Amino acid sequence: MLMTSKIDWHLNLGIIYFSILVCHFMAELFSLNEFSFGCRLAGPITLALLYFFSSKKNELTFYLFLTLYVVSNVLFNFRDSFHSFLAVYTFLLLRIFALYIIIVKTKNINALHILTTSFVFLILFFYLASVTDEVSDHELDTLIIQSILISALTGISVMNYFNEENLAHAWLLISTLFFIGLRFIVFIEQFLVESLAHSYSRPISVILSGIAFFAFYKYIITSELEESNIKI
Numbered sequence: 657m658l659m660t661s662k663i664d665w666h667l668n669l670g671i672i673y674f675s676i677l678v679c680h681f682m683a684e685l686f687s688l689n690e691f692s693f694g695c696r697l698a699g700p701i702t703l704a705l706l707y708f709f710s711s712k713k714n715e716l717t718f719y720l721f722l723t724l725y726v727v728s729n730v731l732f733n734f735r736d737s738f739h740s741f742l743a744v745y746t747f748l749l750l751r752i753f754a755l756y757i758i759i760v761k762t763k764n765i766n767a768l769h770i771l772t773t774s775f776v777f778l779i780l781f782f783y784l785a786s787v788t789d790e791v792s793d794h795e796l797d798t799l800i801i802q803s804i805l806i807s808a809l810t811g812i813s814v815m816n817y818f819n820e821e822n823l824a825h826a827w828l829l830i831s832t833l834f835f836i837g838l839r840f841i842v843f844i845e846q847f848l849v850e851s852l853a854h855s856y857s858r859p860i861s862v863i864l865s866g867i868a869f870f871a872f873y874k875y876i877i878t879s880e881l882e883e884s885n886i887k888i
Contacts, residue, residue: 665705665706665709665710666706666709666710669702669705669706669709670706672702673699673702673703673706673866673870674866674870676695676698676699676702677695677699677862677863677866677867679691679695680692680695680696680699680862680866681859681862681863683695684858684859684861684862685859689733692733693730693733696726696729696730696732696733697726697729697730699729699866699869700722700725700726700729700869701726703722703725703869703870703873704719704722706873706877707719707722707873707876707877710877711876711877711880712880712884713880715876715880717753717756717757717760718757718873718876720753721750721753721754721757724746724749724750724753725750725869727746728743728746728747728750731743731746732747744798745798748798748801748802748805751802751805751806751809752805754809754872755805755808755809755812757876758809758812758813758816758828759812761879762812762816764819765812765815766815766819769811769814769815769819770808770811770812770815771811772811773810773811773814773815774807774808774810774811775807777803777806777807777810777811777836778803778804778807781799781802781803781806781807781839781843782800782803784843785799785800785803799843802839806835806836806839809832809835810832810836813825813828813829813831813832814829814832816828816829817829822882823878823882824875824878824879824882825875827871827872827874827875827878828871828872828875830867830871831868831869831871831872831874831875832868834864834865834867834868834871835864835868837864837868838861838864838865838868841857841860841861841864842857842861844857845857845858845861
């Protein structure tokens with residue numbers, strides 16, 4: 657009976673989460689800033705509720721991760737340079753925290769495999785950085801750090817999936833692929849085609865980010881269930 661209740665919570669909150677995601681997409685598409693701000697708060701809170709009702713462990717690290725997600729979403733809602741600066745560094749911290757969570761959950765870390773996979777994406781991101789014309793030293797430093805973090809995240813995700821093809825690692829790989837897509841969209845918006853900033857890139861970023869974070873939640877909860885030998 658308890659399991660049925662949790663499944664119902666998971667289904668209902670999942671529907672709510674993706675409904676919020678669609679609303680957020682529409683809000684960005686039609687520049688409804690106040691509505692968009694509400695969606696930025698509601699999405700992470702719904703994920704926190706999903707985790708609360710689905711997890712038997714309720715680990716503090718994932719709640720801290722979601723807290724950083726909320727803070728970055730709030731800061732990204734403001735378009736001025738100061739808040740954008742804080743938002744970028746909050747998101748960098750968010751990625752570092754995600755890497756920490758993954759490393760803790762990874763049983764056998766093969767540094768060579770991680771470096772090999774990460775190197776491919778590092779070359780790609782560094783190439784894109786090299787072809788941009790108007791990039792300040794500060795923006796370049798931030799871009800390099802972001803490239804290293806997303807490449808490391810990709811490396812460890814691919815290593816985990818091919819070393820042990822289970823559902824948890826599949827969700828992690830899906831999450832990483834959407835984060836890579838998000839990184840490309842943000843890069844295009846900031847440095848290549850600024851005219852897309854308000855028309856296409858922000859709505860697309862909402863979808864990519866929303867699915868990436870949901871898939872990361874699924875990685876966390878699925879890995880917990882698999883560690884407990886519970887069939888899902």
